[in-house]
Amino acid sequence: MNKIVVEGLKYKYPLSETLALDNISFSVKEGEFIGIIGRNSAGKSTLCQAIVGLVPHFYKGAYGGKVLVDGLEVKTHSIADISLKAGMVFQNPFTQVTGSKMTVYEEIAFGLENIGVPRTEMINRIDEVLHLFKIEHVKDHNPFDLSGGQMQRMAIASIIAMKPEIILLDEPTSQLDPGGSEEVFQAVQSLKNQGITILMAEHKMEKVAQYCDKVLLLESGKVVDYDTPEVVFSRNDLDVFGVTAPVYTKVCQALGVKKKGADTYPVTLKEAEAALKEMRR
Amino acid sequence: MKSISLYVNRNSFVHDVDPITKLIYIAFAILVPIIVPSFTISFICVGISLVLLAFAKVLRKTVPVFSFVFLVLITVVIIQGLFKPENETVLFQLGPITMYQEGLLFALTITLRVLTIVSAFMILVLTTKPSELVESLVRKGMSPSIGYMIVSVFQIIPEMMAAVSTITDAQRARGMETEGSFFVRFKAFLPLMGPVVLGALINTKERAMALEVRGFNSQVQKTYLYEEKTYAYSRLIRALLLLAIAGALVWRILS
Amino acid sequence: MKKQSMWSLRLSTASLVLIPVAVGVNYIGKLLAGLLKLPLWLDSIGTVLAAMLGGPIVGALAGAINNIIYGLTADPISFVYAITSVAIGLVTGILFYRGYISSWGKALGAGIIIGLVATVVSTPLNIGFWGGQTGNVWGDALFAAVLANTDSTWLASLLDEVVVDVPDKLLVVLISYGIFMGLPKNIVQLYNQNDKVETLD
Numbered sequence: 001m002n003k004i005v006v007e008g009l010k011y012k013y014p015l016s017e018t019l020a021l022d023n024i025s026f027s028v029k030e031g032e033f034i035g036i037i038g039r040n041s042a043g044k045s046t047l048c049q050a051i052v053g054l055v056p057h058f059y060k061g062a063y064g065g066k067v068l069v070d071g072l073e074v075k076t077h078s079i080a081d082i083s084l085k086a087g088m089v090f091q092n093p094f095t096q097v098t099g100s101k102m103t104v105y106e107e108i109a110f111g112l113e114n115i116g117v118p119r120t121e122m123i124n125r126i127d128e129v130l131h132l133f134k135i136e137h138v139k140d141h142n143p144f145d146l147s148g149g150q151m152q153r154m155a156i157a158s159i160i161a162m163k164p165e166i167i168l169l170d171e172p173t174s175q176l177d178p179g180g181s182e183e184v185f186q187a188v189q190s191l192k193n194q195g196i197t198i199l200m201a202e203h204k205m206e207k208v209a210q211y212c213d214k215v216l217l218l219e220s221g222k223v224v225d226y227d228t229p230e231v232v233f234s235r236n237d238l239d240v241f242g243v244t245a246p247v248y249t250k251v252c253q254a255l256g257v258k259k260k261g262a263d264t265y266p267v268t269l270k271e272a273e274a275a276l277k278e279m280r281r
Numbered sequence: 282m283k284s285i286s287l288y289v290n291r292n293s294f295v296h297d298v299d300p301i302t303k304l305i306y307i308a309f310a311i312l313v314p315i316i317v318p319s320f321t322i323s324f325i326c327v328g329i330s331l332v333l334l335a336f337a338k339v340l341r342k343t344v345p346v347f348s349f350v351f352l353v354l355i356t357v358v359i360i361q362g363l364f365k366p367e368n369e370t371v372l373f374q375l376g377p378i379t380m381y382q383e384g385l386l387f388a389l390t391i392t393l394r395v396l397t398i399v400s401a402f403m404i405l406v407l408t409t410k411p412s413e414l415v416e417s418l419v420r421k422g423m424s425p426s427i428g429y430m431i432v433s434v435f436q437i438i439p440e441m442m443a444a445v446s447t448i449t450d451a452q453r454a455r456g457m458e459t460e461g462s463f464f465v466r467f468k469a470f471l472p473l474m475g476p477v478v479l480g481a482l483i484n485t486k487e488r489a490m491a492l493e494v495r496g497f498n499s500q501v502q503k504t505y506l507y508e509e510k511t512y513a514y515s516r517l518i519r520a521l522l523l524l525a526i527a528g529a530l531v532w533r534i535l536s
Numbered sequence: 537m538k539k540q541s542m543w544s545l546r547l548s549t550a551s552l553v554l555i556p557v558a559v560g561v562n563y564i565g566k567l568l569a570g571l572l573k574l575p576l577w578l579d580s581i582g583t584v585l586a587a588m589l590g591g592p593i594v595g596a597l598a599g600a601i602n603n604i605i606y607g608l609t610a611d612p613i614s615f616v617y618a619i620t621s622v623a624i625g626l627v628t629g630i631l632f633y634r635g636y637i638s639s640w641g642k643a644l645g646a647g648i649i650i651g652l653v654a655t656v657v658s659t660p661l662n663i664g665f666w667g668g669q670t671g672n673v674w675g676d677a678l679f680a681a682v683l684a685n686t687d688s689t690w691l692a693s694l695l696d697e698v699v700v701d702v703p704d705k706l707l708v709v710l711i712s713y714g715i716f717m718g719l720p721k722n723i724v725q726l727y728n729q730n731d732k733v734e735t736l737d
Contacts, residue, residue: 010736014725054490056733058549059726064736075733080499088494095487098495099433099556102412109506111495116504123506144440158495285609349611353671360680361667366687391667395613402612411608426552430597433556434605441560442595445568459572466572471711473568477579478715482589486726489550497549500658 003197004028008065011055020046022221032034035208036201038218039242046202048168053082086166087159091174093151097143105139108158129157133187149180153187169200209267230264248272285438287406295337298416299512302519303405309522310401316529324391330400339407350399359389411435444477542591542633549589550726558582558598559605576704584628584712589727594630599625622655641711651705655697668693675700
C-alpha cells in the first residue's frame with residue numbers, strides 16, 4: 001500500500017523567481033526507508049517540508065500538483081492534522097527545542113499535550129521513547145544542557161512519541177560531531193526496526209546505502225532518479241549532481257567488481273566484502 | 282544554565298498556596314491602601330507581605346530588589362524634601378540645605394506605595410515557578426500562545442546571554458575597546474549586539490516550523506502532563522482576601 | 537502583492553516565536569548598555585524590531601510581555617510601565633507600515649516621534665509611582681533643577697523623561713533599522729503572513 005503519493009508537485013517560495021520543486025512525482029510504500037540525496041539547494045529540505053505540510057501552509061508561496069500522506073491531501077489539511085500522520089526532524093538540534101519546557105521529559109510531552117493525548121497514555125509513551133532512544137538518564141535535565149547528539153535524539157523521541165506512521169529526517173546529523181552523528185544513526189536504525197515509513201535527506205552516502213530501500217536523487221527541484229541504492233550509486237554521472245557514491249562503491253567501481261549476478265556495484269561494506277571475496281575465488 | 286527567574290525553591294506554606302490566590306493577594310495589597318488612604322493601612326499591608334516573605338524563608342532574596350528600589354526612593358526623598366513646589370513648613374536645616382515637611386510626607390506616600398507593590402509582588406515572584414504560574418493561568422482560560430511566549434522567554438534569555446558572552450570574549454580577544462569615551466563604548470555596542478540578534482531572528486524560522494509539526498496549532502482540546510495541583514485552603518484564603526477588599530470599599534462608601 | 541491590514545489579530549506561529557526573541561533582544565540590549573556603562577537604556581530594540589517585522593499588534597504584545605518578564609525577574613514596578621512598552625510597539629508598527637521608517641533619514645524622524653510618545657505615556661506613570669522621577673541619574677538631576685526653579689512637577693517630570701527617552705529611542709530605532717536591513721529577505725517575509733497560497737495548477 002502506498003503511504004505517500006506525490007504527483008506533479010510544483011512549488012515556488014514567496015519572492016523567488018524559480019521553482020524550488022519542479023514537477024515531482026514518486027510514491028512510497030508502507031515501511032519503506034527512502035534516502036533523498038542531491039547537492040545543497042537541490043530541493044531536499046523543501047520536499048521534506050512539502051510532505052508534512054510546511055510547504056505550502058507555513059511559507060505560503062505558489063503551489064501546484066498533489067501530495068497525499070496516508071490518504072490525506074496536504075494542500076487541504078492543516079499542518080496540525082498532517083502532524084498526526086507524518087512527523088519531521090530538522091537539521092539544527094538546537095532550534096527545534098520548543099524553549100517552553102524546563103526538562104527533557106516535559107519537552108517530549110509538548111506535542112502530546114497539543115494533540116490531546118490523555119495523561120496516563122502520555123506518560124507511557126514518554127517512558128517508551130526515552131528508553132528507545134537511550135536518553136532516560138537525562139530526562140530531568142534542561143533540554144538546552146544536552147549534547148548535540150542527545151538533543152537530536154530528544155527531537156526524534158518527541159516526534160516518535162506522537163506516533164506518526166511516517167517520519168522525515170532532514171539531514172539530522174549535519175550539525176553534529178562524529179560521536180553525536182553515530183548516536184543519531186543508531187536511533188535511526190531503531191526507527192527502521194519499528195517498521196515506520198522513513199524519508200531521510202542525507203549527505204553521508206555510506207549511511208544512505210546502509211539503511212535505505214530506495215534512493216531519490218534530486219537536482220534543481222527535479223527527480224533525476226528513484227531506484228535502489230545499488231542502481232543509483234552505480235550511475236557514472238553522479239558528480240554532475242554533486243553526489244559522491246559510497247566509498248565501497250567507488251573502490252569496487254575502480255576495481256571493476258560488480259555484485260554477483262547483477263549489473264550494479266556493491267554499496268555497503270558487507271556487499272563489497274562479499275563481492276571482493278567472490279572475485280578472489 | 283543560569284536562570285533569570287527569581288523563584289526560590291523552599292518548603293513553606295506560602296510556597297504551597299496556588300498562583301491564582303497569590304495574584305488575588307497582590308490585588309488586595311495594592312487596592313486596599315488605595316481605597317483606604319492612610320499610612321497605618323499601608324504599613325499594615327507592607328507588614329503582612331514582609332511577614333509572609335519571612336515565613337517563606339525568602340526574605341534575604343528580596344534584598345537585591347529592595348536595594349534597587351531604595352536607591353531611587355532615596356533620591357525621591359531628597360528631591361521632594363528640598364524642592365517640592367508646595368513646600369512651606371521647614372522641618373530642619375543643615376547648613377544651606379532646608380528640608381520641608383510637605384515634601385517629606387509626599388516622599389513617604391510614594392515610598393509606601395512602591396513598597397506595598399514591590400513586597401506583594403515579591404511573594405508571587407519568589408515563591409512561584411513561572412511555568413506553574415503560566416500553567417494555572419492557561420487552565421483558567423488564558424491563551425496557550427501567550428503562555429508559550431512568557432515561558433519561553435525564561436529559556437531564550439539565558440541562551441542569548443550565553444551567546445553575548447561568547448561574542449564579547451571573542452571581540453575583546455580581537456582587541457575591541459569596551460572602555461573609554463562614550464563614543465568608543467557606543468561603537469562597541471553594535472558588533473556585540475548585531476550577531477546575536479541576527480542569529481536569534483534567523484533561528485525563529487526553524488523553531489516555528491518545529492512547533493508546527495508538533496501540533497502547536499492543533500484545534501484539539503489540550504491535555505496536560507501534570508495533574509492540576511489542588512491546594513489546601515485556597516478557597517478560604519481567596520474568599521477572605523476578596524472580603525477584605527469588599528470591606529474596604531464599604532468602609533470608604535459609608536464614611 | 538497586496539498587504540493585508542496591519543491590524544490582523546491572528547498571530548502566525550512565526551510571529552509567536554518572534555515575540556520571546558524580541559524580549560530577549562531587549563534584555564541583552566539593556567545588559568550590554570549596562571556592561572558598557574552607557575547612560576542609555578537601549579532596552580527596546582527587540583520591541584521595535586518585532587513591530588517592524590510583525591506589525592503593531594506583534595510589537596505591542598512584545599512590549600507587554602517584555603514588562604511582564606521584567607516584573608517577574610527584576611523590578612515589579614515594571615508591570616506598570618507595560619503601557620509605555622505597548623505604546624512603543626504600536627507606534628513603531630504603524631509608522632513602519634505607513635512607510636515612515638524606510639530610510640536612515642526617516643528612521644531618525646521616527647525615532648524622535650517614538651521617543652516623544654514614550655515620554656507622554658511615561659510621564660503620568662512617573663508622577664504616580666515615583667513622584668515624577670525616572671531613575672536615570674542625568675534625567676533626575678534635571679528634574680531636581682527644574683523643580684527647584686519652577687513650581688511645576690509636571691514640567692520637571694516631562695523634561696526629565698524627554699532628555700532620557702528621546703535620545704534613547706532615537707538610537708534604538710536607528711540600531712533596529714540597521715539590523716532590519718541586515719536580515720535575509722526570506723526571514724522578513726516569514727512574518728508578513730498575509731499572502732494566500734497561489735496556485736500553479
